[in-house]
Amino acid sequence: MSAEDAAIAGGFESLFEVLRRLTPRSGLSLTAASTLWRLSHGGPQRLCDLHGPEGISQPAMTQLVTRLEREGLAKRGSDPADGRAVVVSVTDEGRAAVGHRQEGRAQALAGLLEGLSEEEYASVAAALPALRKLVELAKGGPTA
Amino acid sequence: MSAEDAAIAGGFESLFEVLRRLTPRSGLSLTAASTLWRLSHGGPQRLCDLHGPEGISQPAMTQLVTRLEREGLAKRGSDPADGRAVVVSVTDEGRAAVGHRQEGRAQALAGLLEGLSEEEYASVAAALPALRKLVELAKGGPTA
DNA sequence: AAATTTATATCACTTCCTTATACAACTAGT
DNA sequence: ACTAGTTGTATAAGGAAGTGATATAAATTT
The missing domain is CATH 1.10.10.10 (Winged helix-like DNA-binding domain superfamily/Winged helix DNA-binding domain)
Known part of the structure; x- marks a missing residue:
């Protein structure tokens, strides 16, 4: 790790x-x-x-x-x-x-x-697909 | 919203x-x-x-x-x-x-x-500062 | 000194979980 | 068809984890 x-x-x-x-x-x-x-x-x-x-x-x-x-x-x-x-x-x-x-x-x-800057907000939005992928991976099972 | x-x-x-x-x-x-x-x-x-x-x-x-x-x-x-x-x-x-x-x-x-692509992983890492900011904002109180 | 506030424990209760068990419906084997 | 084994759910007994109310003592304020 x-x-x-x-x-x-x-x-x-x-x-x-x-x-x-x-x-x-x-x-x-x-x-x-x-x-x-x-x-x-x-x-x-x-x-x-x-x-x-x-x-x-x-x-x-x-x-x-x-x-x-x-x-x-x-x-x-x-x-x-x-x-x-x-x-x-x-x-x-x-x-x-x-x-x-x-x-x-x-x-x-x-x-x-609302307390985030535009850049910070954008970085969260940009990470969404990856977060969704994590969710899918977790559902898949044995990985977690 | x-x-x-x-x-x-x-x-x-x-x-x-x-x-x-x-x-x-x-x-x-x-x-x-x-x-x-x-x-x-x-x-x-x-x-x-x-x-x-x-x-x-x-x-x-x-x-x-x-x-x-x-x-x-x-x-x-x-x-x-x-x-x-x-x-x-x-x-x-x-x-x-x-x-x-x-x-x-x-x-x-x-x-x-480990199941993420390099791009996806990077996007999560890039969002970390913003996530930390969210945590700070939440601690601040009345915003949440 | 008396009144008020504060810190904690205890009470009675509900929710939320566990394992064990009972019972009936279902499935598999003969 | 009958029996044995399995499955689905409810119930029992108990502990954890929470609530609001209350009691008691220490601390603070008047």
Whole structure:
């Protein structure tokens, strides 16, 4: 690992802390938000397909879905192909909740971006494709 | 907020998810790691000075310090200037724990960075100063 | 000296996670 | 067709991690 790798890692570590604080602690938990986002974009999914990618256990996801259902953010349905399976879908309210949350974060970030010079801003924009590549690489799996 | 702002926000949102998963869920919680890091770099601090920047309540920090102390990662001391105050310091073990955690994340990130082209890598490196500026701006407060 | 403020611990509670387990539906093997 | 094995989900018990309310003592202000 090079010194430049280490510098990037350090920079990302600090950035992570900043991004983490963009959202008030009240409201959706990280896992709840991520799950609702996943359902919003990927469509209804089985409970057993949700817990793995979120990195939590099946019973934890069962409980989370129960809470989300109670709050009207998601709902349970059945799978005609398998009588055991629960298919979870996001409600309009849940979709809105994730949308508002993301919007708030984007607004807060936009506020920060205003403090950058044109050059600095351009360098962030120029790095976007690379950041997106990192995201793809991370999804690919074994590299990470 | 411009389209480019939105694109950057979206990219950062995805990046955040990736960075979040660089650390196994077991081990230190986000707040515990952040607190230990803060003590490692900023030196011993009063309990009442720790909970605000971490964004949690005083009783939550009291409990966290109790847990960290139980695990040998931090210890309580007294403040000669104020009989009520508890001064929290990190132990060598706690310092090592944060160090290992950060190292693991850096290694994982370095693995991802290897998947970038030279151009992509350079664009990330070039954006580092701007990212650092964002971090500073966020610390400054009212902007965010 | 009394009143007010501050620092911390404790309480009762919820959320969010873990492992273990129970039960039923499904699949594979005979 | 029947049995054994596997899979999907719920539930139980417990700990971590957070909340607001409260109690107590030390410190500061009036």
